[in-house]
Amino acid sequence: MSPMTEVEGRRLALSNLEKVLYPATGTTKGEVLHYVATTAGAFLAHVHDRPMSFLRFPDGVEGEKFFAKNPPPGKPSWVKTVEVTRRSEEGRARQVLVSDLASLMWAANLVVEFHVPQWRAESPGVADRMVFDLDPGEPASVVECCEVALWLRERLGADGLGAWVKTSGSKGLHVLVPLEPTPSERVSEYAKAIAVEAEAELPGLVVHRMARALRGGKVFVDFSQNSASKTTAAAYTLRARREPTVSTPVTWEEVAEGRSGAAGGDSLVFRAQDIAVRLERYGDLLGPLLNLNRAGRLPRR
Structure with a gap:
């Protein structure tokens, strides 16, 4: 069972903390989550109100990588999303807004790079x-x-x-x-x-x-x-x-x-x-x- 922690009143299951994500340095998932938590104040300021895209690498940097814009499966109900317009046949879809520490730690537990547009959700495009x-x-x-x-x-x-x-x-x-x-x-x-x-x-x-x-x-x-x-x-x-x-x-x-x-x-x-x-x-x-x-x-x- 994944260990549970509480972040700003939200309960999170943090998984596989001992997994090595960066073999060259031996950096574990637990160390990655610690990094995200300790830089959260600065990080959140620059992604606030921006629809989030994720480059995921759940098995480490030497494993499979895939880019995702849709909210990942199992998203907690308290993680905010926003409807955005996608180009061509995609139409409209929802994307995650990482707006607080709990949402940030939930996303980081999925092992991701964070990518954002140059506009905010309140003023798309x-x-x-x-x-x-x-x-x-x-x-x-x-x-x-x-x-x-x-x-x-x-x-x-x-x-x-x-x-x-x-x-x-x-x-x-x-x-x-x-x-x-x-x-x-x-x-x-x-x-x-x-x-x-x-x-x-x-x-x-x-x-x-x-x-x-x-x-x-x-x-x-x-x-x-x-x-x-x-x-x-x-x-x-x-x-x-x-x-x-x-x-x-x-x-x-x-x-x-x-x-x-x-x-x-x-x-x-x-x-x-x-x-x-x-x-x-x-x-x-x-x-x-x-x-x-x-x-x-x-x-x-």
């Missing part, structure tokens, strides 16, 4: 942030991503937009911009134009198209996650990588240092055990994304 996903094609690395991120920060600043940054938890970076509520189509158009401009300004470094054949040694500036139907790995989520890496907010000073490549291949890689110390040192570096006074307005083009 109306973005309150913009994202650029910087994905390096080998032999490019996070070092090249740092160079592109710094260019983006300056370029966005020229349009009066503030930018913040986090690691993807995989190989690259996410540059995030808080916005006044703006239709996702408009955000996508602007983000694409910036990506095209980045490629023109940095032709040996940037590509704005997804085709693998174009991406060797360059950074793919993926603007497509601004589409209303797309999602991005949430801040502070663990990733299903070889080690328990985390999508981690970083400072622009760290990005500038990362550009130098002085830290080698491990530059800007943060694991579960690093995050509590960073939160204590810096607080939530993405906190400004939640400040309405920081929200920018896209320029007319």
